[in-house]
Amino acid sequence: MSTATIHKGLAGVAVDTTTISMVNPETNSLTYRGYPVQELAAHCRFEEVAYLLWHGELPTPAQLSAQNATERAQRALPPELISTLLSLPATAHPMDSLRTAVSILGALDPSEEDNSPQSNHTKALRLFAVLPTVVALTQRRLRGLLPLAPRTDLAYAENFLYLTFGEIPDPVVVRAFETSLILYAEHSFNASTFTSRVVTSTLSDLYSAVTAAIGALKGPLHGGANEAVMAVLTEIGTPARAEPWLREALAAKRTIMGFGHRVYKNGDSRVPTMRQALAEVATHRNGTHLLETYEALAKAMLTAKSLHPNLDYPAGPAYHLMGFDTPVFTPIFVAARITGWTAHITEQLAANSLIRPTSIYTGPPERPLT
Numbered sequence: 001m002s003t004a005t006i007h008k009g010l011a012g013v014a015v016d017t018t019t020i021s022m023v024n025p026e027t028n029s030l031t032y033r034g035y036p037v038q039e040l041a042a043h044c045r046f047e048e049v050a051y052l053l054w055h056g057e058l059p060t061p062a063q064l065s066a067q068n069a070t071e072r073a074q075r076a077l078p079p080e081l082i083s084t085l086l087s088l089p090a091t092a093h094p095m096d097s098l099r100t101a102v103s104i105l106g107a108l109d110p111s112e113e114d115n116s117p118q119s120n121h122t123k124a125l126r127l128f129a130v131l132p133t134v135v136a137l138t139q140r141r142l143r144g145l146l147p148l149a150p151r152t153d154l155a156y157a158e159n160f161l162y163l164t165f166g167e168i169p170d171p172v173v174v175r176a177f178e179t180s181l182i183l184y185a186e187h188s189f190n191a192s193t194f195t196s197r198v199v200t201s202t203l204s205d206l207y208s209a210v211t212a213a214i215g216a217l218k219g220p221l222h223g224g225a226n227e228a229v230m231a232v233l234t235e236i237g238t239p240a241r242a243e244p245w246l247r248e249a250l251a252a253k254r255t256i257m258g259f260g261h262r263v264y265k266n267g268d269s270r271v272p273t274m275r276q277a278l279a280e281v282a283t284h285r286n287g288t289h290l291l292e293t294y295e296a297l298a299k300a301m302l303t304a305k306s307l308h309p310n311l312d313y314p315a316g317p318a319y320h321l322m323g324f325d326t327p328v329f330t331p332i333f334v335a336a337r338i339t340g341w342t343a344h345i346t347e348q349l350a351a352n353s354l355i356r357p358t359s360i361y362t363g364p365p366e367r368p369l370t
């Protein structure tokens with residue numbers, strides 16, 4: 001029997017260094033390239049944060065306008081992609097559509113196999129530009145609406161919302177949406193980012209790494225929780241039901257989506273900022289009742305299990321009040337996290353080592369076949 005120690009779920013195991021973000025559960029802080037995420041959310045546009053994650057520094061005005069021009073010029077989807085997306089069953093989960101879209105974009109890209117930093121940056125910016133168009137197409141399809149053409153005169157967040165709803169909502173909603181994108185952009189070696197690094201470590205291509213990362217993010221223990229939270233809040237219905245609902249759910253050994261975190265044990269650094277954004281949208285969009293149910297469940301969960309909410313908890317109801325259908329919540333997370341994933345893919349390639357852990361065999365001992 002081996003004496004090797006098993007680290008189930010790789011909990012607490014540091015597998016590499018990174019310069020992209022630092023999650024510090026002791027100080028309850030998160031920095032991107034050294035900048036506190038709350039400050040970035042308060043002062044930056046999402047395009048600037050994307051630049052920061054990719055390049056390590058915030059852009060100068062000239063660098064930002066060059067990036068914006070390239071991004072805006074690439075927002076439209078190739079016709080082959082539109083027809084494939086529209087050929088998928090209308091019941092397909094939007095995460096499946098998104099995963100398929102990235103895979104098709106890889107197959108259509110003649111430079112797919114070029115893993116140079118320049119080529120991969122070009123691909124990252126292209127995915128950043130087109131993902132809102134794909135998400136909006138899937139959202140409109142859920143409502144039986146035709147896709148809209150992207151607008152090059154609008155900034156990233158405004159264009160995303162316009163493509164989805166056919167109009168640009170109030171600045172309160174735009175800002176809350178952009179806040180969520182900035183908070184979702186990057187979070188060190190989470191499961192989906194690690195997945196992208198594992199795929200990259202085999203010297204596979206960026207599209208394959210992102211496709212795999214989308215699959216990892218879809219799960220309800222990771223990004224899929226923002227959709228599951230909305231199901232829970234809908235099931236609870238009223239603030240007064242939160243405590244008895246939780247008692248029954250915990251007695252039935254249910255996992256309460258949107259609570260707990262592998263790294264933060266005393267609260268997710270991003271939640272206060274997103275909770276504030278949720279409160280602003282709730283005031284603006286007649287969502288006080290939902291906010292009260294949100295608060296009642298969070299309070300009951302802290303009392304019953306000493307567990308704090310994670311970012312998916314405020315993001316889910318905020319997206320609901322903004323007007324998105326629940327199956328589109330995790331795809332929005334993808335559109336934001338493409339920045340972090342692609343920064344990590346570049347970092348992995350710059351100092352690559354095949355990621356291949358070991359296991360301890362506990363099956364039958366060797367035995368003869370005949």
Ligand SMILES: CC(=O)SCCNC(=O)CCNC(=O)[C@H](O)C(C)(C)COP(=O)(O)OP(=O)(O)OC[C@H]1O[C@@H](n2cnc3c(N)ncnc32)[C@H](O)[C@@H]1OP(=O)(O)O
Binds near residue numbers: 220222254263310
């Ligand atoms: C953006 C993101 O991806 S954030 C994460 C989003 N995911 C969710 O919200 C899903 C719900 N949460 C969970 O399932 C977990 O908290 C995870 C997967 C996020 C983290 O899990 P781990 O780090 O493995 O924590 P672990 O499972 O060891 O939890 C410790 C204890 O708290 C309990 N616990 C943790 N989270 C929850 C929860 N959401 N509901 C009920 N109990 C929970 C566990 O059952 C365990 O109890 P035990 O010691 O009696 O067995």
Ligand SMILES: O=C([O-])CC(=O)C(=O)O
Binds near residue numbers: 187222262263310311
């Ligand atoms: O870090 C994690 O394990 C999950 C998470 O919060 C994220 O990816 O944003």
